Amino acid sequence: MTEERHIAVRIEKDQEGRYISVPFDLPERVAWFSVTYDYPHSEEHPDGDWKISTTVNRIDLALVNPDGEQAGSSGAVRREVQIGGLAATPGYRPQTIQAGRWTIVAGAYRIVPDGVTVHYTIRWEKKTRAWFLGDLHTHTVASDGILTADELARHGRRHGLDFIAVTDHNNALPAAALPSVDGLTVIPGLxxxxYQGHANMLGLDRPYTGSFHANTRQEAVAHFTEARANGAVIVINHxxxxxxxxAFGLERFPYDMLEVWNGPMRESNVRAIAFWHQKLVSGEKIAACCGSDYHRDSIFQMLGGPCLAVLAWSREVKDLLEAAVLGHSYLVYGPDGPRLTMTCGQAVLGDTVAWNRDCRLDLYAERLQAGDSVRLIGPEGVLAAWQAEHAGSLKTSFAVTGPGFVRAEIHRVFAREVPVLPALVSNPIYFDRGDV
Ligand SMILES: [Zn+2]
Ligand SMILES: [Zn+2]
Incomplete structure (x- = not known):
C-alpha cells in the first residue's frame, strides 16, 4: 500500500541562487519512495501565429539521506525521482531506505519577482515479508570454480534462485564489479x-584489512573479530x-550461522546437523544455513543444491542476511523441493515465544511426495511424525508441551537403494520458560 505526504514550499525572489532544505520523515522498513514536484515553470505569450514559451522559474532537485549523504541529484530535468533498495532513477543511488529525516534540497536557480510555491509529493511503500530462495556458498573463476561471476549469476536466476552469495576462497569481487541480473540479488563475500577451517564472510567485499593468512589461532580470531565489527555475517562452513x-574449534571465534548442509546430503552433513542440534539442546540460539559450495555442474553438485529459503522484508542484501541470521529460514535440497511454513501465533521460524500450555504450532508443508515424512523435533528428539500417503500438502497443528525448541525436518526416499535422506531442515521456533 502506498502512503503519501504533501509539502508546499514558498520561495521568494530574494532566495534566488540559494539552496533551501525541505525535511521530510520516512518510517521504518520502506521499500521505495518517490518525490514529485510541481511549480509554474513556464509562461506562454502569443507572438503572431506563434506561441512563445519562456522559462519563468527553475527549481533544481537533490536528495540527502538521514546520514547526510547525497542520495542523488537531478537539476531541473526530472519532475519525479524514485529511490529503492534495489533500483533508483538514474542520478540516484539504490539504497536501503533509512528511517528518519531525509532532506529535499530545493535549488532556487531562477525565481519570478512575485516568488513561487513549489508543491512536493512524497510517496512511499512499506516492505512486506516474503520468501526468497538462494545459495549462500558458491565459487567462480576467482578461485576454483569454472564460471565467471556473471555466468554464475545468470545460471542462478535460471535455476529459480532469488539470491546468491559469491564466496571465492580468500578472494572477494569488488562490490562495484558484482554482476547485475534482473530478479537476482548478488551478495558480496568470500x-x-x-588449513584449519573455512568460514564464509558475507555482505562485504572487504571484511578485514590486510591478508587472510594467520599462523596462530589468535591471528585467525582477530580476522573474524574485525570482520564481525565491520558488519560481515560469518558462517562456519562444513x-x-x-x-x-x-579444526580450530569454535571457542572465541565470533560467528552468526553454522553451515550444517553443504552440497549433496551425506554423512558429514548429518553429523553437522547433529552438532547443531546439540548446541540447540544446550540452550544456544544459533541459525543453521546451507550452501551448494558450487564449483561446476556435476551429478553431485548443482547451483542451489541445497538452497536456503528465507522469510525476509525484501531482496536487499541487508534484509536477506538479517533474516538468515535470525533463523527465519529453512534449508531445502533444491529449488524444486518442498515448502514449509511453521508459526506459533505471530512467531515465525527463528523467533522466541514465552512458553505456556496454550502454545500451538501451525504447520503447513507443501509439494510433498508420497512416502515423505514430516517430523517435528525437540530437545529430546522426534516429537511427532506424519507420513504422506500421496503427493500433496500437510496442514496440521501441534501442542507444544514444554519449553525448549521445535524444528521441522522432511525426509524423502530420493531413489531406490538410497537411504531416506533429509529433504528439508528448518530452523527452530524457541520456547523460553514463561511465567506460567
Ligand atoms: Zn570450504
Ligand atoms: Zn567453498
Missing part, C-alpha cells in the same frame, strides 16, 4: 579458507567435513 572441518 570464503575465508585456512564444520564436520572429514577433510575441511573447523
Amino acid at each position: 570464503e575465508w579458507t585456512h 564444520p564436520c567435513d572429514p577433510l575441511y572441518k573447523f
